Structure formats: structure tokens, C-alpha cells
Amino acid sequence: METEIPAMLRAREMTAPERFTFHSSRMRMKNVTKEELAAMDADSDRCALELSDARVDVLGYACLVAIMSMGVGYHRVSEARLHQRTMENGGPAPVVTSAGALVDGLKIIGAKKVSLLAPYMKPLTKLVIDYIEHEGIEVVDSISLEIPDNLEVGRQDPMAPVEITKKLNTANVDAIVCSACVQMPSLPSVQPIEDRTGLPVISSSVATTYQMLKKLGLPTGIPGYGALFSGKY
Template identity: 30%
Template sequence: MTHETRTRAKIGVLVPFTNTNLEADMMLMRCPDTTVHFQRMGGYDVDEIPGSDQMAGLGASDISHDLRMISGVRPDVVLYGCTSATLTHGPGFDADLAARIKAGSGAISLTAAGSLVAGIKALGATKVGFSSPYLGEINTQAMAFLAANGIETVKCADIGRELGNYGQGELTPEDVFDLACQADHPKAEAIVLSCTDLRAVEAVERIEARLGKPVVTSNQAMMFCLMRALGLPRHDALPGRLFDCL
């Protein structure tokens, strides 16, 4: 039997406590010889619809305990695994949170929202179709977040109904495929799928084949950014054209 060394990199991930898909996606995309370590974080009410106020509250919540816990594995990188928690506050807050996580963990720090922007820019796209399972207000804030980073949203699609904290994670890859197709537009140079609890990673290649455009998802973008930051090699389990930019 051949064993992995597990010495290439240690990846720490902060995960909202109701999220059921981020961990699975990170394990699907994990580079051989790396290990992935998760710390769940609270800061929101599981019974409330995850609107703008709740997600902004999560972003502003105290994560000092979570940082102490994830720091125990001496990670090389720490990911903040909720997109809407920081994009609801804007780019300045997102960058500040990343800096605070770096200071508290001693590791490279990447946020989901910041990684989306980095992934879009790596593709050279300035106009995108945007889709998510969020409520309308968060989508408006998301488009403003992208615009502040020089990215225009030419079409926005949402799921069309309110989803609870578990409802987002229960959408199927087929649901995600349909949502992405709704966000397409002749001027869109890429399709963005925002939300770390969305089963978008499994749908990326099918969407790209149908629409002929690159797709950027929250979890895929975080993996792309951490691989680029750590100099990790490309491997076969990486979905989408984004990884051509490594």
C-alpha cells in the first residue's frame, strides 16, 4: 500500500455550523499530500431565514475561539468559508477580516468573497452573470461588492424563493445547473455561483460545456486561491477552466 506523506500543506477552514457542503467540496478538490481541517462557527440563528442582517451578523461575530481551535493544527492557510457574511459588509470589511484571521492564526488567510473576486480577475473577466440561493437584498449587496472590485454584473438570477439555513445546502447539482443557466447573458464573460453551501462544484463542468463560458464558484475559487498562494500542483480533481490559470 502506498501512503500519502500528508506533509505538503495543512488547510484550515472556518465553516458556518449549518453548512453541509463546504467540507465535502474541499475534500473532493484536495491536493494529494495535503490535509484539510475544519472548525465550525456560529454567530447566527439556525431558525431564521439567512437574510442580509443575519449574514452581516455572522461576519461581525467574534471568531477568536474558532481561530484558537483551528490554529492548533498549525495551518499553512485558513479559509473563511462564508461568502455572504463578508460581502454584505463590503470589500473593506472583507479585507480587514482576512487580515485579522492572518494575525490570529499566523497563516495565509483567504475569504470566500475575496476568492470569488480573485477567481474572476484571474480569468480576465469584467462582466459576469451572477447567481446564488440568497435573498434579493444579499444579491444586491453582492453585485455592489463585485462592482467595487471592477466587475459588472450583467444579469442576476436567484432561486426564486426563500430558503432556510439548511435549504441552500439541499439544492441539488441539477438545481445549480438550472440556476447558472438562468444567469447567462450574451455580455457575460463568466458565470458566478456564490455560496459555500451550494453544490456548485459538482455542476461546474456541465455548466461550462453547456454555456461555453468559465464558471467561478465560492468553494472552487477558495481552492484555486489557496493552491496559487501555496504553489500546490494541479491535479485531476479540479473542476473548471479557472484552474487553467494556475
């Protein structure tokens, strides 16, 4: 997220007047396990306070699986609680979770059936699938890269999803999720996969950026980053 969201916003600056600053506060997590994810989520209140000190206009919670591993529908609980923390700190700002953004983004493009790529161990991917399906979207197929080390996830080739997604069953799906994880880079793969398959392609970071722009009340057209940024939505 710390590379891909600024990349999308900078691309938007080429055709739109708004300018953006980017601020981050870190929740600690080294290995992508359910236990570390729960501890990480507990740290999110501190991060919301620190960022609201800067009087930011919108907050993005950058860990999809941390939210989804806390139980179905948890993104609504998290977003409301963290927004409350910003209000208590005198710097009220809306909160977008990547988990909620991915689900909402799929709904916005009308996806009822999807196939997805994730870096997680298979049990965590199953949690993600269950979470998405609880929101009324069927996951037809998935690939788990089974990388437990969070830094290693971030070191993956951002163009790798172009080839990996060729192994997904995409027959009769409405969309492809080329990275169900904001730590796994995939931004330059989004448009090539969409061009190859003719299907809408979305990633967690694309969905998060889209929702942040919506919360800011700004137009969402950014050429070259898939259907969600086509300007239709």
C-alpha cells in the first residue's frame, strides 16, 4: 500500500487538479499467522490516533487478512471503531479497510462470482474466501502462494500475477482478484490481465484507493488500472 496507493494518486495527478500527501503509521507483524494478525489488529487504535494527529482527510487500514481473520463482517466494526478514535482525538476522518474496500469494489462492478490470487497459507486463504462468500460473492477458484513471511510477500515480482493468474479457472466468473493482499505487489499486472481476459480485474490496493477517493468526494477515473478506475463507477 505504501508504494501502490501513492502510484495511483500520482497517476491521477497527471489529469486532475488535486494533490495528495501520504502518511503512514505501522502496526507490527512479521509472520502472517492468525495470532500475529490478531495482535496487529489490536494495534490499529494507536495508528488511528497517530494519523489523526496529522489531521488527515481519510485513513486506509492496510491489511486485508488481519480484518478478515477477525470474523465475518468485521470490517464494519473496525471502520466504525477507528473513526471514533479519530473523532475523540479532534481529527475526525473516515476509515477505509482494504477488506471492506475489496468486497465493496466487487459489488460496485457487479461481480457475483470471482477467482482470486493470494500469497497466504491455505488456511488463511480459506478465511478470506469464507469472508467474501459471506458478503454474497462466490469464489469459484483460488491460488495460494503459501508465503508465511510478510517481508517475502512484499518482495514478490509485481508482474508475476500476469502469469500466475493464467492457472486460475476463470470460466463463468465476473471478475478476477489479482492480489487479495495489499502487501503483495500487483499494480502493473492489473491492466494486462484485464486486457488478456476481457474480465474486470481488481486488487486490494486498487479497491482501497478507489474507496478513499470516494470518501474524499473525488472523481475516480485513473486510466490504466482496471475497470474500477474506468470512470464508469
